[in-house]
Amino acid sequence: MSIPAPSREGLVVGAHGRHVMVETPERERVHCHTRGKKSELVVGDRVLWQPAGDEGVIDRMMPRRNLLFRQDEWRTKSFAANLDQLLVLVAGEPMFSESQLTRALIAAAEAGIPSVIGLNKTDLPAAATARERLAPYLRMGVTLIELALRTDAAASRERLAALLKGHTTLVLGPSGAGKSTLINLVVPAAAAQVGEISRALASGRHTTTTTTWYWLDDDRSGALIDSPGFQEFGLRQIAPERLAPLMPDFAAALGECRFHNCTHRNEPGCGVRAALERGEISEYRYRIYLELHEELSQKRW
Ligand SMILES: Nc1nc2c(ncn2[C@@H]2O[C@H](COP(=O)(O)OP(=O)(O)O)[C@@H](O)[C@H]2O)c(=O)[nH]1
Ligand SMILES: [Mg+2]
Ligand SMILES: [Zn+2]
Incomplete structure (x- = not known):
């Protein structure tokens, strides 16, 4: 036997x-x-x-501490599990989509994962506009780090080292924001690490189409995960009434709503709309909320 x-x-x-x-x-x-x-x-x-x-x-x-995923009408796609933080990398050129950024932050909040925004390409004039767009996120308490990964690599590396050390960080961001530049800056032998995995798993020539784990150093004191799929960020896993509590600027105003089941669309005595009037919630964020609420209220199959 x-x-x-x-x-x-x-x-x-x-x-x-x-x-x-x-x-x-x-x-x-x-x-x-x-x-x-x-x-x-x-x-x-x-x-x-x-x-x-x-x-x-x-x-x-083994049981998961958390899982970041997205879900559209048809399917669920996982990014990664057991994360310490999410780093959303954006830039002014190409100008990031605020809707995508918001979706990523909501998914992370739902999964219980803290988020940090990295604004890259601060050497370009468009960074000023990006900063303005990011102001509401800073006001609601999201950490922002400014980066110029290509043009000021040394300072950027230093800022990232402090953020990434000892943690497992998932990096997400639109194409062109500088994710590859970031990984090559902070991960020694990044190409080798990814090559080894993709060769073994035969996951194709297009290594960037798959999720990849990178150790930050030989001590393995931290890791970066690079994952595609920021574009179609479905949030169908979230019930519409869960949305506002997951948006910190909205959550701060919820106590003022007259009705406990207020949808913050047109009810009287709505704290969210009052905060919008006072400029504490940005018009753009409110518009994204309405869009998402509509999307998540559609019939589930
Ligand atoms: N001006 C400027 N360009 C940058 C910076 N960082 C990256 N880039 C450029 O932006 C382009 C896209 O970068 P890449 O890392 O491929 O972005 P990815 O699609 O997110 O992986 C490349 O041409 C980079 O050289 C930066 O700090 N300033
Ligand atoms: Mg890339
Ligand atoms: Zn309300």
Whole structure:
């Protein structure tokens, strides 16, 4: 009678279908498979696995601390699990979409993950407009760090080091904001780290289309996760009445609403609308709220 080998611990640093790259506490990387047809595993997951020849088989996933995901009408897409923080990287050129930024912040708030906004390309004139657009976010307590990743690399690296040290950080942002520049600036041998995973998982030539884990240094005292999918940021997982509590500027005004089930659209005695009148909630944020409320109130299938 053979005794089953004890399970070993591991961290998911790459996932592609049923193929999962697991890193062991001894820093070995093992190509693992999941038993089922589909894998729920995402980068950042902790797992128990068993060796099977040169490769491994996943036994199970450890409980998650959190999971950041997006959900549209048709499907759910996960970014990563067990995150300490989200860094949303934006720029004035190309000018970021405030709606996308808001969606990311709401999804992170729902998942219980703190967010930081990084404004890149502060060397460009368009940064002034970007700063104005970001003012409401600063007022509501979001941390903003200013960066010029290409033109002032040294100062940017220093600011990022303080933010990233000892944490697992997911970086999201629109195309062109400077995510690749950021990763190449703070991750030693970034190309090598991603190459190794994508070769093993055969996840295609387009390495940026998959979520990637990067250690910040040899001590593994922190990690960055680069993930695509900022564009279509569906929030269907959130009930419409959960929206306002997840938006800090709205949440601050909720106590003033006359009706406890106020939707903040046209009810009398609405604290949110009063805050809007007083300029404490920006018109743009209010418009995004109405849009999202409408979107999330549509029939679910
Ligand atoms: N002017 C300026 N350009 C930058 C800065 N950082 C990155 N870029 C440029 O912005 C473009 C997009 O950067 P990239 O890192 O590829 O963005 P990604 O699409 O988010 O990965 C590249 O041409 C970069 O050289 C910066 O601080 N200032
Ligand atoms: Mg890129
Ligand atoms: Zn209200």
